[in-house]
Amino acid sequence: MTSLLAGLDPLFLNGVTLEVFIIVLVKVVISFGVLLVSVMLMVWFERKLVSDMQNRIGPNRAGPWGILQTLADGIKLFFKEDLQPDSSDPFVFKLAPYLSLVPAFLTFAIIPIGGDFTKAENPGTITFPDWLGGETTFLQLADPPVGVLLFLAMSSIAVYGVMLAGWASGSKYPLLGSVRASAQMVSYEAALGLSLATIFLQSRSLSTHDIVLDQAGAGWLGIIPHWNVIVTGFVPFVVFLIAATAELNRPPFDLVEAEQELVGGFHTEYSSIRFAMFFLAEFMNTVTLSAIMVTLFFGGPSGPILWDTIGWVWPILWFLLKLFAFLFTFVWFRATLPRFRYDQLMDLGWKVLIPISLGWFLFLAGRNVVDDRWPNTNGSLFSKEVIILLVITIAILALGAMLLYSAIRNAANKRELEEVTF
Amino acid sequence: MTATEDLTNTTSTDGAPALEDLVFEGSERVFRRGDDSAVLRMSEAEVAQLAIDAPNVALETNTDERTIMNMGPSHPSTHGVLRLVLELEGEVVKRSKPVVGYLHTGMEKTAEDLTYLQGATNVTRMDYASPLFSELAFSLAVEKLLEIEIPARATWIRMMMCELNRMSSHLLFMATNGMDLGAVSMMIYGWREREEVLRFFEMVTGLRMNHNYIRPGGVAADLPDGWTDEVQRLLEMIPPRLEEYDILMTGQPIWRERLQGVGVLNSAEALALGATGPVLRSTGFAWDLRRDDPYLAYDEVDFDVVVGTYGDCFDRYAIRLNEIRESMRIVQQCLDQMPKGDYRVQDKKVTPPPRARIDESMEALIHHFKIFTEGFKVPEGEVYAAVESPRGELGVYIVSDGGPKPYRMHVRGPSFINLQTLPHLMYDGLLADGVAVISSVDPIMGEVDR
Numbered sequence: 111m112t113s114l115l116a117g118l119d120p121l122f123l124n125g126v127t128l129e130v131f132i133i134v135l136v137k138v139v140i141s142f143g144v145l146l147v148s149v150m151l152m153v154w155f156e157r158k159l160v161s162d163m164q165n166r167i168g169p170n171r172a173g174p175w176g177i178l179q180t181l182a183d184g185i186k187l188f189f190k191e192d193l194q195p196d197s198s199d200p201f202v203f204k205l206a207p208y209l210s211l212v213p214a215f216l217t218f219a220i221i222p223i224g225g226d227f228t229k230a231e232n233p234g235t236i237t238f239p240d241w242l243g244g245e246t247t248f249l250q251l252a253d254p255p256v257g258v259l260l261f262l263a264m265s266s267i268a269v270y271g272v273m274l275a276g277w278a279s280g281s282k283y284p285l286l287g288s289v290r291a292s293a294q295m296v297s298y299e300a301a302l303g304l305s306l307a308t309i310f311l312q313s314r315s316l317s318t319h320d321i322v323l324d325q326a327g328a329g330w331l332g333i334i335p336h337w338n339v340i341v342t343g344f345v346p347f348v349v350f351l352i353a354a355t356a357e358l359n360r361p362p363f364d365l366v367e368a369e370q371e372l373v374g375g376f377h378t379e380y381s382s383i384r385f386a387m388f389f390l391a392e393f394m395n396t397v398t399l400s401a402i403m404v405t406l407f408f409g410g411p412s413g414p415i416l417w418d419t420i421g422w423v424w425p426i427l428w429f430l431l432k433l434f435a436f437l438f439t440f441v442w443f444r445a446t447l448p449r450f451r452y453d454q455l456m457d458l459g460w461k462v463l464i465p466i467s468l469g470w471f472l473f474l475a476g477r478n479v480v481d482d483r484w485p486n487t488n489g490s491l492f493s494k495e496v497i498i499l500l501v502i503t504i505a506i507l508a509l510g511a512m513l514l515y516s517a518i519r520n521a522a523n524k525r526e527l528e529e530v531t532f
Numbered sequence: 533m534t535a536t537e538d539l540t541n542t543t544s545t546d547g548a549p550a551l552e553d554l555v556f557e558g559s560e561r562v563f564r565r566g567d568d569s570a571v572l573r574m575s576e577a578e579v580a581q582l583a584i585d586a587p588n589v590a591l592e593t594n595t596d597e598r599t600i601m602n603m604g605p606s607h608p609s610t611h612g613v614l615r616l617v618l619e620l621e622g623e624v625v626k627r628s629k630p631v632v633g634y635l636h637t638g639m640e641k642t643a644e645d646l647t648y649l650q651g652a653t654n655v656t657r658m659d660y661a662s663p664l665f666s667e668l669a670f671s672l673a674v675e676k677l678l679e680i681e682i683p684a685r686a687t688w689i690r691m692m693m694c695e696l697n698r699m700s701s702h703l704l705f706m707a708t709n710g711m712d713l714g715a716v717s718m719m720i721y722g723w724r725e726r727e728e729v730l731r732f733f734e735m736v737t738g739l740r741m742n743h744n745y746i747r748p749g750g751v752a753a754d755l756p757d758g759w760t761d762e763v764q765r766l767l768e769m770i771p772p773r774l775e776e777y778d779i780l781m782t783g784q785p786i787w788r789e790r791l792q793g794v795g796v797l798n799s800a801e802a803l804a805l806g807a808t809g810p811v812l813r814s815t816g817f818a819w820d821l822r823r824d825d826p827y828l829a830y831d832e833v834d835f836d837v838v839v840g841t842y843g844d845c846f847d848r849y850a851i852r853l854n855e856i857r858e859s860m861r862i863v864q865q866c867l868d869q870m871p872k873g874d875y876r877v878q879d880k881k882v883t884p885p886p887r888a889r890i891d892e893s894m895e896a897l898i899h900h901f902k903i904f905t906e907g908f909k910v911p912e913g914e915v916y917a918a919v920e921s922p923r924g925e926l927g928v929y930i931v932s933d934g935g936p937k938p939y940r941m942h943v944r945g946p947s948f949i950n951l952q953t954l955p956h957l958m959y960d961g962l963l964a965d966g967v968a969v970i971s972s973v974d975p976i977m978g979e980v981d982r
Contacts, residue, residue, distance in 0.1 A: 164716075164717045164720040164721070165721075286623060286963070289623075290623075364714070365964070372963075445717045446780070447714075448710070448714045448715035448781070448784065448787050449715075449786075449790075449964075450789075450790075451962060451964045451965065452623060452964060454786075
């Protein structure tokens with residue numbers, strides 16, 4: 111019963127004792143602290159890297175290499191005057207920043223940040239030495255059976271923060287920003303969810319721990335890792351990466367706060383610590399979403415254990431390295447790409463990403479059916495059954511693409527008749 | 533000579549539609565009235581009244597619910613202090629009205645109190661991104677009144693400096709255009725290259741902008757030692773950087789999506805609105821004063837007039853990018869053919885004597901004193917001189933009453949006149965397109981407000 115309630119963490123198998131309680135408390139504090147510090151470093155890293163790409167120096171005053179710049183900014187913002195427009199809705203105006211910030215914190219709870227997943231017994235855990243109680247536990251705050259759905263739910267709630275902030279400001283630029291935000295985030299969530307569905311299909315679980323465990327084994331040829339990014343054939347990952355960038359409102363999808371058009375977008379009227387909360391939430395989301403991507407597509411903390419003596423360090427190191435690669439990618443996007451326009455963004459979401467992820471989902475589902483019905487193919491790519499499956503899938507996809515194309519053409523013609531020109 | 537007069541002769545002989553017909557056809561569309569109009573004809577008082585009557589949103593017209601939104605004068609992408617009153621339908625821009633005057637400093641009026649020698653310091657502050665062109669237009673106008681011929685070297689120095697200035701101005705456009713469309717890195721890259729050009733200007737004139745270098749009678753100083761190396765360095769450094777822009781922007785799918793087919797204008801409309809420069813050329817109408825009404829020594833150098841096809845934002849971007857390349861061609865020719873000789877006219881009534889002469893000659897001292905206190909007298913008359921600035925036809929009109937100061941000066945600022953096209957370019961586009969459009973017209977507010 112206990113194990114069912116608290117996920118499958120071996121920590122709870124022997125009932126909740128004081129030691130267990132303390133361990134959970136420490137985990138909460140650590141994940142909170144780690145997230146805050148990583149956000150601080152991420153802001154600094156982004157500014158430093160972007161300035162490097164742009165021939166600038168970037169922050170270099172506060173602390174060594176300006177590493178404390180974010181802290182200084184935070185302290186400054188904390189002591190600034192908190193301005194609230196007359197025309198705003200006071201309650202919602204104050205509530206909105208929390209609606210953005212809290213989900214950003216919560217998502218990080220389900221990320222496994224360490225633990226050796228190749229162990230046969232209790233994979234993905236660490237065991238404390240005996241003088242510390244000898245407990246065995248996951249290196250993640252919680253492993254609820256709904257797992258990834260929690261992440262989707264939290265990212266949906268975060269939309270409210272942005273939407274309500276814009277609406278409650280009682281001003282036109284934030285309103286336009288929030289209209290864009292709600293449309294953008296809601297439509298990209300569809301693509302995000304559909305690309306995740308392929309993962310569920312592959313790993314047959316929603317729990318992040320199980321998904322990482324599923325990716326831990328060796329893949330083809332014993333060299334290529336059994337990561338979902340390869341197993342699901344790259345397409346869901348690419349869709350997820352694009353949709354995640356849009357979900358984060360990061361360039362090139364930062365229409366919500368398009369500085370050149372809407373001044374600050376939804377947070378134009380926010381100042382002081384409330385603005386800082388939005389800012390914090392945005393960067394925290396960047397970190398958590400990168401972590402989610404590492405967990406779901408790149409095997410989370412899995413990787414070779416090089417020295418057995420400090421074996422628990424390696425998974426954490428691999429996790430951080432993979433995380434770092436994604437953070438770099440996001441900054442790189444920002445430094446390189448121009449911004450999309452609202453209607454182009456919608457086109458990309460609805461007419462490209464969603465159909466592609468649906469089609470790919472169909473293909474992978476068919477693949478699973480082949481495996482179930484004809485187990486003798488052993489996952490081989492070139493058996494007769496798989497080729498038949500491929501032909502059928504391509505036929506269905508082509509049919510779907512044709513239907514979609516004709517629907518788009520039809521809609522465009524109708525719009526032309528109504529003399530809508532864009 | 534204005535653009536209109538000259539072209540009537542050239543185009544009608546080709547069998548193309550006569551210019552008047554073209555302008556008439558354009559004005560039919562440009563000057564339509566009512567809700568269908570692109571221009572919001574609403575006074576400040578009416579807007580204020582609307583804010584009282586309907587404080588939140590709705591502006592009832594006979595078509596749909598529309599909102600009035602104010603963009604500027606302090607807005608990140610209105611290039612300084614341009615203000616736009618937009619009538620929005622959702623996020624679609626319907627009618628709009630550019631409001632200018634937030635940078636008005638009365639420079640044209642100030643000119644009436646400055647001597648012709650001081651005049652260049654005044655006009656150079658108008659278009660601060662391409663100051664040498666204002667100086668040039670002013671000097672050409674004054675020289676026309678004085679009926680003096682300036683030495684060949686002065687002409688070629690002027691031409692080279694102006695083309696370098698065109699490069700720096702267009703590089704600034706590359707920077708701001710990138711920034712307005714969200715390619716923020718482009719801002720720094722554009723400025724980096726512009727800075728190299730400005731460094732050369734500083735070497736020659738002592739200042740990065742507002743040079744007061746081109747003056748009536750020639751230029752302020754001869755080119756310094758080692759200028760050829762510096763120019764050569766620029767000409768070698770910038771082309772590969774422009775290739776990088778091509779990679780970063782021209783070939784970028786998002787960039788093309790954002791600019792192609794946005795803010796479309798045709799030749800007839802552009803002519804009816806008086807647009808010149810890249811805005812007019814983007815419509816496929818090849819009109820460049822350097823070719824069509826050559827001043828300085830432009831008839832002796834070889835260059836192409838870059839024209840567009842569709843009249844959209846992408847064409848305006850591409851034209852400017854390629855004009856940088858054309859300018860480099862001209863600069864290269866200036867470098868090769870720079871004549872020797874004097875850099876200013878040796879007319880004691882116009883040119884101050886060299887410092888050394890003042891110690892020796894009483895006459896020189898008197899001339900020096902007269903020029904710097906009273907100024908030199910300019911014969912009575914009126915004159916219009918126009919140059920092709922990076923933004924279009926920049927003209928200076930001066931009326932002289934025979935005294936040392938202009939009786940009246942008027943500047944035809946291309947930014948100001950091109951600004952008229954904004955409502956027509958923005959009509960029925962999204963707000964984000966509006967930003968792209970403002971950026972592609974590239975107004976410099978100092979020149980708009982004067």
